[in-house]
Amino acid sequence: MRLADQRFVDLLAAFRSPDPTPGGGSASALSGAVGASLLAMVAALPKPRAQHADDEGRLAAARESCTSISERLVALMDRDSEAYDGVVAAFRLPKGSDQDKQARSSRIQEALRQATETPLEVMGACRDAIQGAADVAALGNANASSDVEVGLELLMAGLRGAKLNVAINLGSIKYQDYVDTATARATQLEAEAESGRQAALRLLPASNR
Amino acid sequence: MRLADQRFVDLLAAFRSPDPTPGGGSASALSGAVGASLLAMVAALPKPRAQHADDEGRLAAARESCTSISERLVALMDRDSEAYDGVVAAFRLPKGSDQDKQARSSRIQEALRQATETPLEVMGACRDAIQGAADVAALGNANASSDVEVGLELLMAGLRGAKLNVAINLGSIKYQDYVDTATARATQLEAEAESGRQAALRLLPASNR
Numbered sequence: 001m002r003l004a005d006q007r008f009v010d011l012l013a014a015f016r017s018p019d020p021t022p023g024g025g026s027a028s029a030l031s032g033a034v035g036a037s038l039l040a041m042v043a044a045l046p047k048p049r050a051q052h053a054d055d056e057g058r059l060a061a062a063r064e065s066c067t068s069i070s071e072r073l074v075a076l077m078d079r080d081s082e083a084y085d086g087v088v089a090a091f092r093l094p095k096g097s098d099q100d101k102q103a104r105s106s107r108i109q110e111a112l113r114q115a116t117e118t119p120l121e122v123m124g125a126c127r128d129a130i131q132g133a134a135d136v137a138a139l140g141n142a143n144a145s146s147d148v149e150v151g152l153e154l155l156m157a158g159l160r161g162a163k164l165n166v167a168i169n170l171g172s173i174k175y176q177d178y179v180d181t182a183t184a185r186a187t188q189l190e191a192e193a194e195s196g197r198q199a200a201l202r203l204l205p206a207s208n209r
Numbered sequence: 210m211r212l213a214d215q216r217f218v219d220l221l222a223a224f225r226s227p228d229p230t231p232g233g234g235s236a237s238a239l240s241g242a243v244g245a246s247l248l249a250m251v252a253a254l255p256k257p258r259a260q261h262a263d264d265e266g267r268l269a270a271a272r273e274s275c276t277s278i279s280e281r282l283v284a285l286m287d288r289d290s291e292a293y294d295g296v297v298a299a300f301r302l303p304k305g306s307d308q309d310k311q312a313r314s315s316r317i318q319e320a321l322r323q324a325t326e327t328p329l330e331v332m333g334a335c336r337d338a339i340q341g342a343a344d345v346a347a348l349g350n351a352n353a354s355s356d357v358e359v360g361l362e363l364l365m366a367g368l369r370g371a372k373l374n375v376a377i378n379l380g381s382i383k384y385q386d387y388v389d390t391a392t393a394r395a396t397q398l399e400a401e402a403e404s405g406r407q408a409a410l411r412l413l414p415a416s417n418r
Contacts (some may be wrong), residue, residue: 008213008220008239012279015246018253024359027243030217031363034236037224044227070221146377150233150370154240157366161359168355 003081004033004074020088025080025115025165029122032158033073036129038151040066042140049205050139062135069129073158076122080165083115087169109174116169116182119162123189126159130193133200142205149204152197159193212290213242213283229297234289234324234374238331241367242282245338247360249275251349258414259348271344278338282367285331289374292324296378318383325378325391328371332398335368339402342409354413361406368402 003011003022011030014022043063050059090111093104130152137148166186170179212220212231220239223231252272259268299320302313339361346357375395379388 002218004217004221006217008215008217009211009283011217012213012242012246012283015243016249016253016276016279018250018255020254020353023250023353024247024356027247027359027363030243031240031366033221034224034239037221038233038236040225041227041229041232044225045229046227067225070225074218074221144229144232146373147233149373150236153366153370153373154236157240157362161362164355164358164362 002074003077004030021081021084022077023081023084024161025084025119025122026077028119028158028161028165029073029076029080029125030158031154031161032122032126032129033070033077035126035151035154035158036066036070036073038147038154039129039133039136040070042144042147042151043136045141045144047141047143048139049142055139058135059139062132062139065132066129066136069125069132072125073122076118076125080115080118080122083111083118086111087115108172112169112173113178116166116173119165119169120182120185120189122162123159123166123186123193126155126162127189127193127196130155130159130196130200133196134203137200138203145204148200152200156193156197159190163190211283212286213239230290230293231286232290232293233370234293234328234331235286237328237367237370237374238282238285238289238334239367240363240370241331241335241338242279242286244335244360244363244367245275245279245282247356247363248338248342248345249279251353251356251360252345254350254353256350256352257348258351264348267344268348271341271348274341275338275345278334278341281334282331285327285334289324289327289331292320292327295320296324317381321378321382322387325375325382328374328378329391329394329398331371332368332375332395332402335364335371336398336402336405339364339368339405339409342405343412346409346412351414357409357413361409365402365406368399372399 040063043059048059050056090107094100095104163186170182173179249272252268257268259265299316303309304313372395379391382388
């Protein structure tokens with residue numbers, strides 16, 4: 001069963017259990033999924049400030065995009081737990097002979113790489129939703145600006161949580177080129193998200209800021 | 210049915226729907242519940258750094274406290290939506306006669322107060338979990354520090370999201386004494402949470418920072 005198909009109380013119990021998955025990586029994707037859903041709600045509320053067909057189209061596109069991002073993040077909740085389980089499985093491989101050791105080390109490196117790519121995707125999904133928040137902030141119902149801001153908080157928390165998971169895995173990866181590329185990518189995604197967040201906040205109705 | 214008794218995918222669909230509840234207030238409580246659950250998980254992991262009975266007791270107490278805080282936040286998810294529905298219901302009361310108008314205005318003020326108290330409780334619950342994070346950071350399994358950090362991110366996002374909901378409701382409350390007291394309380398809770406977060410981060414094993 002997908003994590004997201006569980007009742008939320010059962011999902012919380014799974015996070016609380018001493019099993020390492022689901023852990024912080026899946027929780028980060030979850031946070032982003034809720035944040036993107038809040039933005040989709042604001043884009044769907046009656047009495048939007050969008051007046052012209054053009055603006056209505058942009059708001060409808062933002063709604064659709066945030067909905068699909070929240071579904072992407074739901075899938076990434078499972079992917080992150082699977083990736084972590086892959087790392088644990090690789091560490092448990094036999095290390096008797098030199099050949100064993102070499103095979104194990106190469107499987108560990110491959111698994112760590114997968115466990116890095118997944119939170120990078122979570123970061124990308126959160127960044128995309130945050131960049132779409134500008135249209136929601138500018139064109140959505142003016143009374144829902146706190147929902148836009150809460151959505152941004154949860155998306156930024158998801159993005160930063162995913163970045164911590166990128167960093168922790170990179171700490172054990174030996175291919176320096178990959179480490180450098182992934183580090184630069186994570187830094188860039190966070191910077192893009194932060195400017196997207198600020199752009200969206202500037203577009204919220206002044207009375208609610 | 211409690212919000213948290215729904216499957217997580219259905220809960221996301223409820224956040225995305227154009228109905229105003231559940232909205233940002235319930236989403237903030239949700240984020241805090243996941244954050245507190247991650248801290249409870251780290252406190253429960255094998256190979257803690259707690260060595261003495263005293264430390265083991267502190268870690269067990271942190272686990273129990275984070276578990277109970279996450280349950281408090283689950284209840285607050287519903288309470289926040291009910292409080293918002295109460296505000297909407299009060300605004301829909303008749304306003305024909307002067308007596309109607311006065312009764313309606315007093316019901317609105319009472320409902321807004323309830324809609325302010327609930328996110329203040331969410332802030333308090335998140336602050337409590339963040340203050341408990343120090344013991345988890347200092348005594349929990351050293352390999353789970355990214356889970357502690359993600360937990361703190363989600364708890365801070367929940368706390369800040371709740372603070373936005375306090376502010377939006379206070380904007381319509383007429384009793385200045387209450388506005389001043391609640392504003393001061395929210396500011397204090399955020400400050401206490403922020404120092405708790407920093408204290409916990411300082412106690413994480415250096416290799417993972």
